[in-house]
Amino acid sequence: MAIRGLLSSITRRTLLSHPLARHASTLVVAEHEGGSIKAASLSAVEAAKRLGEENSISMLLAGSGPSLQEAAEQAASCHPSISEVFVADSDKLLHPLAEPWAKLIQLIQQKEGFSHILAASDSFGKNIIPRASALLDVSPTTDVIEISDTRQFVRPIYAGNALCAVRYTGGDPCILTVRATSFQADPTNAKSGNKARISQVDLSALEGDVIGKSRHVSLTSQDTERPDLGNARVVVTGGRGLKSAENFKMIEKLAEKLGAAVGATRAAVDAGFVPNDLQVGQTGKIVAPELYLAFGVSGAIQHIAGMRDSKVIVAVNKDADAPIFQVADYGLVGDLFEVIPDLLEKLPQKSSR
Ligand SMILES: Cc1cc2nc3c(=O)[nH]c(=O)nc-3n(C[C@H](O)[C@H](O)[C@H](O)COP(=O)(O)OP(=O)(O)OC[C@H]3O[C@@H](n4cnc5c(N)ncnc54)[C@H](O)[C@@H]3O)c2cc1C
Secondary structure (H helix, E strand, C coil): CCCCCCCCHHHHHHHHHCHHHCCCEEEEECCEECCEECHHHHHHHHHHHCCCCCCEEEEEEEECCHHHHHHHHHHHHCCCCEEEEEEEECHHHCCCCHHHHHHHHHHHHHHHCCCEEEEECCHHHHHHHHHHHHHHCCCCEEEECEEEECCEEEEEECCCCEEEEEECCCCCCEEEEECHHHCCCCHHHHHCCCCCEEEECCCHHHCCCCCCCCCCCCCCCCCCCCCCCCCCCEEEEECHHHCCHHHHHHHHHHHHHHCCEEEECHHHHHCCCCCHHHEECCCCECCCCCEEEEECCCCCHHHHCCCCCCCEEEEEECCCCCCHHHHCCEEEECCHHHHHHHHHHHCCCCCCC
């Protein structure tokens, strides 16, 4: 059901006569950690840029304390297209709970009247955007991989097996979540010398109980030694074929030697081999590394949906008919319990990231 070219002449007229077709003003809702803007949020800025040459882009950062101010400074110079950084400093926004963040987005939208609001399609965006959209009484378009026009987008459906052209016909703001892997940010952006204005958001309207029944319990950070799964150049993934958590350590050792991130199938996660933040696939992370190595992974459609855009896919499976071989660039029919120890022995100690 790839419905590209679906635009009728009526739609084209609507787009041309719509004021947003000429001037878009976009708010990118960004996530930051340790004083830095997360890579996925920078990809959302890249996506915002595709909404048009005259699009004015602002970034919204929230939280509390010195790391927020540090992140605001970085945001002001991280991309030549950002003209303003809105900073919301409050203890209530310290953790990305959907309730206060959605209220904040509603508040800022009522004041600034953006034509578009964007966030990355990661757990941060997926948590906050639906509630913010409900408060603003609009329907979000999620998982966007291509921006064709200010109101027409492409998103995958059926676990990535078909692409759907979606035309947004609702009122402002047009809210999107975008796949970071489809809008890679240019690393030289930060050297542009841009210095966006930093404005503090008036939070007096957020007084009272805006958190509701949600409570932040704890945050478990991933092993900082390893690259982030969503942005790693190399990903080594293990499936149910590993058979136990103990055996899965082979995948971790291999990842360490390659300077790679570790991924897992849902079956491996469900079997308790690794935590679920390592899951790749339709209901896990979407990755597109330069090299994706899959061991003991059958290649179910829901797994492929999360890694099919990898540049080079290598699969090792003892079943020659495993569907993973249909998407693999290099396939080895073999026993992973022989192949991985062999690789560990032959690979030099830790390559560069
Ligand atoms: C709504 C929904 C959402 C889902 N979302 C996801 C998702 O996000 N991500 C995801 O991964 N799955 C997802 N799944 C599950 C998916 O359908 C599969 O069940 C899962 O991906 C299978 O994982 P696997 O390949 O590790 O296990 P299996 O399908 O059991 O495959 C194991 C493979 O290991 C091979 N093997 C066994 N021993 C060896 C050996 N010694 N050497 C080499 N090869 C060996 C076997 O030949 C086999 O191909 C979802 C399912 C549903 C219904």
